[in-house]
Amino acid sequence: MTPRIPAPRLAALLLVTLLFPIGCTSETASVPAEKKAEALRVAVIPKGTTHEFWKSIHAGAIQAERELEGIEIVWQGPQREDDRAQQLALVENFTATGIDAIVLAPLDDRALVAPCQQAMGMGIPVVVIDSGLQGEMGKDFAAYVATDNYRGGQLAGENLGRILEGRGKVLLLRYDEGSASTEQREEGFVEAIRKFPGITLIDPERYAGATRDSAQREAENLLESGSYDGIFCPNESSTFGMLLALRAREMASKVRFVGFDASPGLLDALRVGQIDGLVVQNPMKMGYEGTKTAVAALRMQPFEPSVDTGVAFVTADNINDPELQPFVAPPLSEYLDE
Amino acid sequence: MSGTSEPQRTPGALARQLRGALAPFIGMIVVGAVFAAFAPENLGPKTWRLMLVQTVPVGLAAAGMTYVIISAGIDLSVGSVIALASVTGALTLHGGHGGEAAVLAALLTGATCGLYNGLLINVLRLPPFIATLGTMGFYRGMAKWLSGRAAVRPDDLDGLDLWLRPYPELSGAPAFLGLPIGVWVLLGVTGAAALVLRRSVFGRYTLAIGSNEATARLCGIRIGRTKLGIYTLAGALAGLAGLMTMVRLTEGDPTSALGLELDVIAAVVIGGASLSGGQGSVLGAFMGALLMTFLRNRCTAMGLPNYVQEIIVGHIIIGAVAVDQLRLRRRGS
Numbered sequence: 001m002t003p004r005i006p007a008p009r010l011a012a013l014l015l016v017t018l019l020f021p022i023g024c025t026s027e028t029a030s031v032p033a034e035k036k037a038e039a040l041r042v043a044v045i046p047k048g049t050t051h052e053f054w055k056s057i058h059a060g061a062i063q064a065e066r067e068l069e070g071i072e073i074v075w076q077g078p079q080r081e082d083d084r085a086q087q088l089a090l091v092e093n094f095t096a097t098g099i100d101a102i103v104l105a106p107l108d109d110r111a112l113v114a115p116c117q118q119a120m121g122m123g124i125p126v127v128v129i130d131s132g133l134q135g136e137m138g139k140d141f142a143a144y145v146a147t148d149n150y151r152g153g154q155l156a157g158e159n160l161g162r163i164l165e166g167r168g169k170v171l172l173l174r175y176d177e178g179s180a181s182t183e184q185r186e187e188g189f190v191e192a193i194r195k196f197p198g199i200t201l202i203d204p205e206r207y208a209g210a211t212r213d214s215a216q217r218e219a220e221n222l223l224e225s226g227s228y229d230g231i232f233c234p235n236e237s238s239t240f241g242m243l244l245a246l247r248a249r250e251m252a253s254k255v256r257f258v259g260f261d262a263s264p265g266l267l268d269a270l271r272v273g274q275i276d277g278l279v280v281q282n283p284m285k286m287g288y289e290g291t292k293t294a295v296a297a298l299r300m301q302p303f304e305p306s307v308d309t310g311v312a313f314v315t316a317d318n319i320n321d322p323e324l325q326p327f328v329a330p331p332l333s334e335y336l337d338e
Numbered sequence: 339m340s341g342t343s344e345p346q347r348t349p350g351a352l353a354r355q356l357r358g359a360l361a362p363f364i365g366m367i368v369v370g371a372v373f374a375a376f377a378p379e380n381l382g383p384k385t386w387r388l389m390l391v392q393t394v395p396v397g398l399a400a401a402g403m404t405y406v407i408i409s410a411g412i413d414l415s416v417g418s419v420i421a422l423a424s425v426t427g428a429l430t431l432h433g434g435h436g437g438e439a440a441v442l443a444a445l446l447t448g449a450t451c452g453l454y455n456g457l458l459i460n461v462l463r464l465p466p467f468i469a470t471l472g473t474m475g476f477y478r479g480m481a482k483w484l485s486g487r488a489a490v491r492p493d494d495l496d497g498l499d500l501w502l503r504p505y506p507e508l509s510g511a512p513a514f515l516g517l518p519i520g521v522w523v524l525l526g527v528t529g530a531a532a533l534v535l536r537r538s539v540f541g542r543y544t545l546a547i548g549s550n551e552a553t554a555r556l557c558g559i560r561i562g563r564t565k566l567g568i569y570t571l572a573g574a575l576a577g578l579a580g581l582m583t584m585v586r587l588t589e590g591d592p593t594s595a596l597g598l599e600l601d602v603i604a605a606v607v608i609g610g611a612s613l614s615g616g617q618g619s620v621l622g623a624f625m626g627a628l629l630m631t632f633l634r635n636r637c638t639a640m641g642l643p644n645y646v647q648e649i650i651v652g653h654i655i656i657g658a659v660a661v662d663q664l665r666l667r668r669r670g671s
Contacts, residue, residue, distance in 0.1 A: 049644065076644065078644075079644045080596070083594075084587055084591060085395070085594060085595070086634075088586065089392045092388055093388070093635045093638040096380055096384065096385050097385070097638060098380050108587065110491055110587075110589050111589060114588065118504070118508065177482070177487045177489075178593065
């Protein structure tokens with residue numbers, strides 16, 4: 001019963017392994033060939049690739065690519081969305097394959113420190129965007145370009161308290177364990193909402209999880225087990241999951257609901273009053289400034305080591321204000337061909 | 339069954355055996371050649387070392403999973419065991435008990451999880467798929483509970499963090515022949531597991547159970563005891579993989595290795611194992627794991643989007659199993 005692999009099996013294995021890589025690569029291989037060989041290659045590494053948010057970061061990076069001469073953006077996220085080990089391997093792989101600079105939105109503020117140190121040690125500047133990294137600026141990474149997440153959470157708390165006129169029960173659905181940026185938002189929110197003595201904060205320490213799907217389930221369960229006057233969710237997927245759950249119970253627009261981040265679905269809900277307000281970031285600016293900073297560091301030009309890309313509170317009333325358009329309607333189609 | 343206890347020693351059989359052992363390597367070399375042709379840049383020894391480092395967790399778990407799959411079982415709880423062991427390892431370090439204790443804690447955690455899987459399968463007569471589907475949630479929940487739902491971050495890794503540095507010379511990490519300790523652990527475990535499978539009574543029993551459990555029982559093999567051994571071994575190796583994951587991330591993260599069981603199973607299947615049991619190779623599983631790391635690395639080097647890589651790996655799995663089915667049908671007719 002010794003396992004053996006007969007010739008046909010070998011042949012088929014060879015065929016399969018040969019055919020598919022060729023089939024897949026022949027179309028895409030021509031793209032980099034068109035670009036200048038001597039262009040500086042900047043890897044932009046998001047936490048995932050499916051959220052609207054990351055598409056805006058991508059667009060911003062391409063905006064910088066078009067504006068600056070002689071650079072090429074390489075956009076790649078961890079294969080499994082939100083997988084720390086895979087993002088770590090991705091940074092290592094880019095470092096090993098001789099990338100010129102890295103723009104990284106770290107999934108974990110500690111696990112990603114070592115590969116960033118490594119890259120910096122090899123003379124590859126790393127610009128951290130979106131979420132913080134527990135390291136020394138200038139040594140473990142070159143610069144930090146992000147939203148002030150604590151301020152964003154505060155903004156949500158202040159506005160939800162104002163909308164509720166300082167009275168009622170407020171539910172906080174947290175995002176995910178160990179995600180630094182959303183934890184800061186949650187902290188900021190809690191700090192601001194506690195300033196309203198008439199508001200009871202209900203924080204069951206339940207987490208929405210990484211996807212809309214998991215957020216929807218968690219939100220349904222929370223709505224099943226209690227009644228609330230106001231709700232806050234700290235990111236796009238948790239806000240969307242909560243919105244779906246509210247709609248299913250015919251509670252949308254009956255509860256005062258503040259979310260975080262903008263996507264077309266959330267903005268539509270804002271316009272019809274199912275969401276009262278959204279704290280919005282400027283991810284396109286984050287991608288743009290992050291890339292520009294990385295190139296400046298690479299070219300030994302002066303750059304700002306710490307950039308706040310700003311937050312705003314959008315409601316149905318101010319959604320069409322011109323100064324809010326970069327936040328709610330970034331011109332993605334100009335940069336992404338989707 | 340005649341071939342189980344006494345491997346044939348004719349030249350033809352030897353040649354076939356050699357070819358069988360080499361098959362996954364040949365697949366890898368072909369894929370490697372194709373990708374090296376499209377992305378030749380930076381495919382030196384340092385990149386190969388990096389790929390070995392990245393293969394360590396999946397490779398270790400795959401060595402154990404090979405035994406499980408050969409015995410016609412499956413272990414879906416591997417990813418959760420890795421997370422749980424990385425948490426207990428990190429908690430041990432956090433409590434200041436040192437590196438050796440952390441290694442022991444991770445191994446014991448894994449072995450206990452594996453033993454429990456085996457007991458569920460033996461005592462409650464649950465199909466392995468169901469038993470480990472259940473414990474997948476159980477162990478993941480345990481990991482989140484023990485860690486307090488956030489990554490456990492020991493202040494001092496007691497030198498364990500030097501085990502898997504992809505560039506040991508840069509940080510003065512211990513290395514032998516240029517490879518960090520963790521890689522040697524993987525190579526050692528793979529070699530030992532391959533040897534035990536081919537040469538020991540336990541290994542032959544594993545193959546016999548997977549080929550035909552009823553016949554193995556009639557031959558006097560203690561099925562229950564052997565299965566307990568198989569699942570405990572697989573668990574212990576998953577525990578070791580958990581330790582390595584903790585070393586890589588420098589923290590015990592309860593959400594790590596989510597869905598990793600599928601990578602592990604894929605590595606074993608690409609390496610020539612049959613999910614209907616009785617067939618498989620530890621070396622093949624190692625090569626399967628390395629192949630997936632290699633594809634990831636080359637897709638990054640070529641700037642290919644993730645979906646291309648998912649399409650490729652998906653087809654390699656389909657191809658490997660399709661060929662296996664073809665072989666089974668031929669044997670049947």
